[in-house]
Amino acid sequence: MHSQKVQKIDLNNDYPCPCRRRGRLVPITLTEAFGCNRCQQIFVVQENGYVIEQLSTTYPYKRAWRWTGHQWNIAHSSLASGYFPLTLAIIFGLLFLLLLTTLNAPFSSSVTFRVIAALVLSMMLVLMLWLACRR
Structure with a gap:
């Protein structure tokens, strides 16, 4: 069983895309952001490096996720x-x-x-x- 503890996002690593299963988030050089090589979405690191937030979105609210080390969990706004x-x-x-x-x-x-x-x-x-x- 995988740990559900939230981990800090390393800006030098690549991660699976939270939107699509096959995409990979790749760090964008000289920024605190990631880009997906499959869906072309940009994600910005927020909250001291523990949350990524989808930058360009058609949703009325911003979508955000936390990394547990193995998967992305949706970060709900309090x-x-x-x-x-x-x-x-x-x-x-x-x-x-x-x-x-x-x-x-x-x-x-x-x-x-x-x-x-x-x-x-x-x-x-x-x-x-x-x-x-x-x-």
Whole structure:
């Protein structure tokens, strides 16, 4: 079993590309960066040499990895993971209030129907948002 302890990235070594299995990261001379010989991506060394970050990306967030000595592990941003649940809670509250004020209850039911319907719809919409952002 391989160690999962994060190792410092040696700027003179080459590593497997975290994006593709067959590519190799080769050091770019006179920089603290690597280039993949297969996918042509550039990766910059960050956080005192323990993290590489993809420089040019089409993703809305920067992708980063840590080297364990045998493989790359995704480095999660603590800022993004801390604010995501708060953002979901705020969206849930706003959706709940919006749906509560706009839903019309049938004649035979009371305000309880509106509250339950707004709650269920809000939960479904937030769940769909969470599932979409998970990827």
